[in-house]
Amino acid sequence: MAMSSGFLGAIEKVGNRLPDPVVIFVWMIAALFVASMIAAAMGASAVNPATGETLSAISLATSENLRRLFVDMPRTLTGFAPLGTVLVVMLGAGVAERTGFFSAAMRASVSKAPKALLTPIIIFVAIVSNHAADAAYVVLVPLAAIVFAAAGRHPVAGIAASFAGVSGGFSANIFPGHLDALLLGITEPAAHLLDPSWTANIAGNWWFILAMTFVFTPLGWWVTDKIVEPRLGPWAPANPAAEVTEEDAEEAEAVSRRERKGLLWAALGALAIIGLWAAMTLGPAAPFINADAGPGERMTPFYNSLVAGFFLLFLVCGVAYGAAAGTVKSQGDVVRLTGQSMADMGPYIVLAFVAAHFVTLFNWSNLGAITAIHGAEGLRASGLPTPLLLSGMVLLAAGINLMVGSASAKWAALAPILVPMLMLLGVSPEMSTAAYRMGDSTTNIVTPLMVYFPLILGFAQRYQKDFGVGSLMAVMVPYSAAFLAAGLIMVLGWAALDLPLGPGATVDYQLPTAASTQP
Numbered sequence: 001m002a003m004s005s006g007f008l009g010a011i012e013k014v015g016n017r018l019p020d021p022v023v024i025f026v027w028m029i030a031a032l033f034v035a036s037m038i039a040a041a042m043g044a045s046a047v048n049p050a051t052g053e054t055l056s057a058i059s060l061a062t063s064e065n066l067r068r069l070f071v072d073m074p075r076t077l078t079g080f081a082p083l084g085t086v087l088v089v090m091l092g093a094g095v096a097e098r099t100g101f102f103s104a105a106m107r108a109s110v111s112k113a114p115k116a117l118l119t120p121i122i123i124f125v126a127i128v129s130n131h132a133a134d135a136a137y138v139v140l141v142p143l144a145a146i147v148f149a150a151a152g153r154h155p156v157a158g159i160a161a162s163f164a165g166v167s168g169g170f171s172a173n174i175f176p177g178h179l180d181a182l183l184l185g186i187t188e189p190a191a192h193l194l195d196p197s198w199t200a201n202i203a204g205n206w207w208f209i210l211a212m213t214f215v216f217t218p219l220g221w222w223v224t225d226k227i228v229e230p231r232l233g234p235w236a237p238a239n240p241a242a243e244v245t246e247e248d249a250e251e252a253e254a255v256s257r258r259e260r261k262g263l264l265w266a267a268l269g270a271l272a273i274i275g276l277w278a279a280m281t282l283g284p285a286a287p288f289i290n291a292d293a294g295p296g297e298r299m300t301p302f303y304n305s306l307v308a309g310f311f312l313l314f315l316v317c318g319v320a321y322g323a324a325a326g327t328v329k330s331q332g333d334v335v336r337l338t339g340q341s342m343a344d345m346g347p348y349i350v351l352a353f354v355a356a357h358f359v360t361l362f363n364w365s366n367l368g369a370i371t372a373i374h375g376a377e378g379l380r381a382s383g384l385p386t387p388l389l390l391s392g393m394v395l396l397a398a399g400i401n402l403m404v405g406s407a408s409a410k411w412a413a414l415a416p417i418l419v420p421m422l423m424l425l426g427v428s429p430e431m432s433t434a435a436y437r438m439g440d441s442t443t444n445i446v447t448p449l450m451v452y453f454p455l456i457l458g459f460a461q462r463y464q465k466d467f468g469v470g471s472l473m474a475v476m477v478p479y480s481a482a483f484l485a486a487g488l489i490m491v492l493g494w495a496a497l498d499l500p501l502g503p504g505a506t507v508d509y510q511l512p513t514a515a516s517t518q519p
Contacts, residue, residue, distance in 0.1 A: 094341020096318030126165025262325030397439030
């Protein structure tokens with residue numbers, strides 16, 4: 001890595017002095033125990049505006065919580081949502097990587113592509129792939145590193161660009177998806193506190209998230225090529241190519257022939273898996289379509305199936321490539337390669353163990369919900385004009401996101417206050433949702449508490465062993481700052497110009513006469 005200097009260098013130096021993430025989470029669990037005891041003793045609480053229920057801080061040192069901690073320990077680990085996703089996908093991806101399929105496919109795909117176009121392509125694909133939810137982190141990010149490395153560019157820059165697209169642009173996309181159904185589904189009961197007739201429109205943020213996609217893609221491109229990659233410096237592989245002899249050239253041509261055959265077989269395998277998924281999505285009695293659900297939730301089984309789909313896709317492609325290229329000679333080879341891929345995931349499983357317990361204990365203490373509710377109440381009491389209030393929503397969501405990663409959990413706590421408050425100020429529930437999701441999206445990539453942050457760090461350390469927590473934070477801060485600044489401008493501009501947020505969704509809102517008489 002190039003010599004660190006300036007503000008980002010300071011972030012990197014300070015961050016790299018931090019202990020291993022596992023140790024950090026252990027310290028945070030200890031601090032959480034102390035904080036919960038103090039908050040409970042002080043009677044910290046908040047009223048859930050949706051239910052009227054008073055949420056009180058709960059000490060984690062009670063007999064009941066201590067018993068739950070140790071009795072539920074296995075369940076806490078296995079119930080950690082990212083763990084299953086990572087392990088399932090990596091079972092297939094590990095085989096595809098070790099048979100040589102990924103390397104051959106990436107070399108073939110970028111052999112004639114101009115290097116300058118790799119960055120926007122990676123970022124755009126990363127943004128669109130967030131419909132695949134968690135699978136995008138464990139599939140696209142390592143692939144981006146391979147693509148960049150194959151093109152002679154720094155693989156960590158590919159990791160950063162794809163991570164910025166998948167996570168920093170988590171709310172952006174070209175089509176509404178499961179996140180829209182989830183967030184607007186939370187918005188609807190919040191709006192019903194004032195207007196029981198209001199119904200959520202799954203496409204209510206469509207134009208907004210589409211604009212986010214075409215704002216974040218060139219912005220991420222500029223940050224990658226002008227800030228991140230120059231700062232990383234030139235990249236040299238650990239084993240640079242030696243002088244090529246005539247015998248080496250003949251062997252390389254033989255390998256190339258085997259690789260082309262392997263890629264052809266892998267392509268046929270990919271078509272088979274894609275055809276299978278298409279049949280189960282578009283065919284009669286399609287199991288991946290919930291015909292009884294509303295329009296926004298009909299595709300939920302399909303989105304949820306993508307983790308298994310990626311597993312089978314990479315497994316089949318890897319095995320087909322290996323059988324044709326000669327890197328897989330028996331069934332035992334496939335089992336051995338899957339075992340090796342799981343062995344590489346050992347450090348992540350250790351980290352998942354402590355991270356899962358921190359998240360679970362944080363939920364038990366109620367401190368996350370109490371913090372979110374009081375933060376929203378403070379924003380409401382500020383008396384800011386509506387445009388600045390929307391900006392405050394963006395900053396509030398961005399700030400809380402550094403501590404509480406779940407988009408739905410934060411919005412479930414914030415929406416019952418913020419949505420009715422802004423409705424009374426003439427702002428539609430769709431605009432409130434758009435402002436929230438903008439802030440929630442932009443700071444995912446700079447907090448070590450984000451559940452996939454350690455996984456991304458592990459990907460980077462494959463190429464640069466001394467790459468630490470501070471290094472990753474320093475690499476991602478420019479993306480986060482640029483996306484947040486652009487997001488604030490977008491929200492302010494959208495509200496000022498009164499642009500439609502989606503089909504039938506406007507910025508302005510007026511309470512029906514009957515609803516306006518309610519307190």
